[in-house]
Amino acid sequence: MIKVGVNGYGTIGRRVADAVSKQKDMELVGVTAAHPHYKYTVAQRKGVSLYAVDLKSLEAMKASGAGVKGTLNDLLQRVDVIVDAAPEDTGPVNRPAYEQAGVKAVFQGGAGDGVAPVSFVAQCNFGEAKGKGSVQVVSCNTTGLCRAIGAVDRAVGVARARAVLARRATDPDDVKKGPIDAIVLDPTTLPSHHGPDVQSVLRGLDIVTMAFKVPTTHMHLHSLILSLKKQATKEEVAAALQAAPRMMLVDGKSGFKSTANVIDWARESGRDRNDVYEDVVWRDSVTVAGGEAYMFLGVHQEAIVVPENIDAIRALAGGYTAEESMRLTDESLGIPHR
Amino acid sequence: MIKVGVNGYGTIGRRVADAVSKQKDMELVGVTAAHPHYKYTVAQRKGVSLYAVDLKSLEAMKASGAGVKGTLNDLLQRVDVIVDAAPEDTGPVNRPAYEQAGVKAVFQGGAGDGVAPVSFVAQCNFGEAKGKGSVQVVSCNTTGLCRAIGAVDRAVGVARARAVLARRATDPDDVKKGPIDAIVLDPTTLPSHHGPDVQSVLRGLDIVTMAFKVPTTHMHLHSLILSLKKQATKEEVAAALQAAPRMMLVDGKSGFKSTANVIDWARESGRDRNDVYEDVVWRDSVTVAGGEAYMFLGVHQEAIVVPENIDAIRALAGGYTAEESMRLTDESLGIPHR
Numbered sequence: 001m002i003k004v005g006v007n008g009y010g011t012i013g014r015r016v017a018d019a020v021s022k023q024k025d026m027e028l029v030g031v032t033a034a035h036p037h038y039k040y041t042v043a044q045r046k047g048v049s050l051y052a053v054d055l056k057s058l059e060a061m062k063a064s065g066a067g068v069k070g071t072l073n074d075l076l077q078r079v080d081v082i083v084d085a086a087p088e089d090t091g092p093v094n095r096p097a098y099e100q101a102g103v104k105a106v107f108q109g110g111a112g113d114g115v116a117p118v119s120f121v122a123q124c125n126f127g128e129a130k131g132k133g134s135v136q137v138v139s140c141n142t143t144g145l146c147r148a149i150g151a152v153d154r155a156v157g158v159a160r161a162r163a164v165l166a167r168r169a170t171d172p173d174d175v176k177k178g179p180i181d182a183i184v185l186d187p188t189t190l191p192s193h194h195g196p197d198v199q200s201v202l203r204g205l206d207i208v209t210m211a212f213k214v215p216t217t218h219m220h221l222h223s224l225i226l227s228l229k230k231q232a233t234k235e236e237v238a239a240a241l242q243a244a245p246r247m248m249l250v251d252g253k254s255g256f257k258s259t260a261n262v263i264d265w266a267r268e269s270g271r272d273r274n275d276v277y278e279d280v281v282w283r284d285s286v287t288v289a290g291g292e293a294y295m296f297l298g299v300h301q302e303a304i305v306v307p308e309n310i311d312a313i314r315a316l317a318g319g320y321t322a323e324e325s326m327r328l329t330d331e332s333l334g335i336p337h338r
Numbered sequence: 339m340i341k342v343g344v345n346g347y348g349t350i351g352r353r354v355a356d357a358v359s360k361q362k363d364m365e366l367v368g369v370t371a372a373h374p375h376y377k378y379t380v381a382q383r384k385g386v387s388l389y390a391v392d393l394k395s396l397e398a399m400k401a402s403g404a405g406v407k408g409t410l411n412d413l414l415q416r417v418d419v420i421v422d423a424a425p426e427d428t429g430p431v432n433r434p435a436y437e438q439a440g441v442k443a444v445f446q447g448g449a450g451d452g453v454a455p456v457s458f459v460a461q462c463n464f465g466e467a468k469g470k471g472s473v474q475v476v477s478c479n480t481t482g483l484c485r486a487i488g489a490v491d492r493a494v495g496v497a498r499a500r501a502v503l504a505r506r507a508t509d510p511d512d513v514k515k516g517p518i519d520a521i522v523l524d525p526t527t528l529p530s531h532h533g534p535d536v537q538s539v540l541r542g543l544d545i546v547t548m549a550f551k552v553p554t555t556h557m558h559l560h561s562l563i564l565s566l567k568k569q570a571t572k573e574e575v576a577a578a579l580q581a582a583p584r585m586m587l588v589d590g591k592s593g594f595k596s597t598a599n600v601i602d603w604a605r606e607s608g609r610d611r612n613d614v615y616e617d618v619v620w621r622d623s624v625t626v627a628g629g630e631a632y633m634f635l636g637v638h639q640e641a642i643v644v645p646e647n648i649d650a651i652r653a654l655a656g657g658y659t660a661e662e663s664m665r666l667t668d669e670s671l672g673i674p675h676r
């Protein structure tokens with residue numbers, strides 16, 4: 001039984017905590033809380049133990065009547081692996097406490113560059129985590145790109161990847177941010193950071209990315225152009241994607257006309273929080289012409305890294321192959337496993 | 339003096355009518371009206387003469403108290419050139435009336451494929467309209483692409499163009515359409531029609547486009563990847579764009595972070611209806627790496643074809659060079675002319 005704690009209970013932390021609870025080989029020891037919020041009330045109703053992030057939070061949480069079992073330092077004494085889902089760029093600040101407690105750590109993509117020795121995507125480099133004290137699960141967009149490009153690369157070879165990322169503006173519960181009626185270049189300079197991020201997993205890949213934000217909350221949409229190393233039909237490219245783990249191929253003619261339709265499908269399907277853990281590739285967009293493969297790829301920013309976090313915990317704990325871990329994870333989350 | 343009528347008074351018709359009124363060598367004889375609407379009240383206040391599109395509209399307009407001077411057929415008797423800005427795909431329906439009246443016609447990109455013998459972008463192929471009875475000004479996105487790609491092609495050669503188009507969902511005054519919170523693949527299949535549309539002007543260009551709609555009203559944003567025929571620096575590519583007509587280079591560090599900033603600039607600058615007639619290229623996005631040039635290009639869908647319509651009128655009327663016509667048009671609309 002791997003004892004797991006989750007530090008941070010926002011978009012990712014909440015989801016990883018629930019996913020940990022679903023694993024037969026893991027125990028969710030607790031999650032941290034910063035200040036009173038309805039999400040902690042819901043968590044306690046689910047039987048999740050709370051630990052305050054620090055002494056100040058401990059007072060605030062106690063004052064609100066929430067039962068907390070101690071602080072982050074107490075939690076760290078009781079776990080084998082901590083999942084750091086704390087606010088952006090705080091990984092380097094939090095890491096010393098994890099190291100001092102002798103606890104292995106899974107960081108998120110936004111924790112800060114180089115916070116861990118391995119950038120992690122389960123189906124690409126599970127084995128690289130072996131013997132390490134920490135790994136960094138790459139960001140949602142990078143995860144989506146690594147899975148899809150990796151799949152095509154293994155099947156037919158990718159000489160060059162070009163991607164344009166239309167990013168959702170913010171998450172559905174974030175009422176503070178915009179834009180409302182603008183396309184925001186993110187950044188105005190090129191290329192965006194996503195290319196180098198992908199190269200931290202798919203080393204040596206020639207990739208250039210461009211990114212901008214649009215006023216939606218649900219998913220990122222990538223327009224992918226891949227120069228293939230050998231001739232392949234669109235059916236072969238689609239088959240390579242279909243054969244890869246955590247990949248969902250959808251069709252416009254079945255009603256998948258937009259990102260909203262994908263989320264609607266997840267709600268209809270009874271997915272927890274309408275989460276889509278898979279890369280979503282529009283099968284009818286997959287086109288091959290002049291040695292280049294084109295496709296639209298959807299990335300559910302809140303959900304895609306959740307299975308990766310679970311696999312990262314097992315990779316650090318040791319004793320599993322990538323295939324074993326991914327099968328356990330996928331079965332627990334309702335992801336069709338091939 | 340070229341006598342001009344405008345059939346259709348929506349997003350484009352209104353703007354072309356006002357632009358015609360500003361030309362010293364043109365007379366706006368009148369515009370057509372379909373049914374009572376505040377836009378016609380405003381037009382009459384500006385001194386614009388109204389003609390009903392048909393007898394049914396004539397009754398409706400008269401009943402509303404609007405002074406109309408006859409029908410479209412009466413208007414056609416009084417003009418040399420008619421600008422067809424009627425609803426989408428009605429070009430083939432309207433064309434016989436123009437031909438019967440012996441009036442030259444300027445159609446819009448949405449009028450229907452092949453409605454005129456020439457696809458028109460002033461700086462690319464003004465001369466091709468010579469002696470023709472009609473031309474079709476290409477769509478806003480196609481105009482934007484032809485100007486920018488044409489400029490780089492003339493300077494350093496473009497071997498291959500790839501473009502991803504994030505399209506504004508609809509125009510600001512269209513309260514019926516969405517989406518609100520979705521990225522809509524438009525279409526889900528690839529490539530989109532914009533590539534072949536560009537080829538109708540820049541013949542033989544290897545171009546592939548992908549398109550989707552986002553919930554904004556102000557501008558389209560193109561992510562452009564151009565394979566160059568010879569080595570060039572980003573400064574040379576930017577200079578080639580800067581030297582082309584109807585091109586505006588902006589910088590993120592000057593506050594141009596989004597499409598909304600471009601429109602805000604136009605409002606601050608006193609542009610009619612905050613219209614941006616130019617291709618808007620983010621100078622700091624212009625990047626050259628590995629023989630490819632990258633850039634972000636903004637297209638104000640309501641405005642970019644307005645100067646093209648004015649030049650198309652002169653091209654059909656005859657007696658002007660492209661340079662003469664574009665100079666007159668640009669001076670009248672406040673477009674910096676190089």
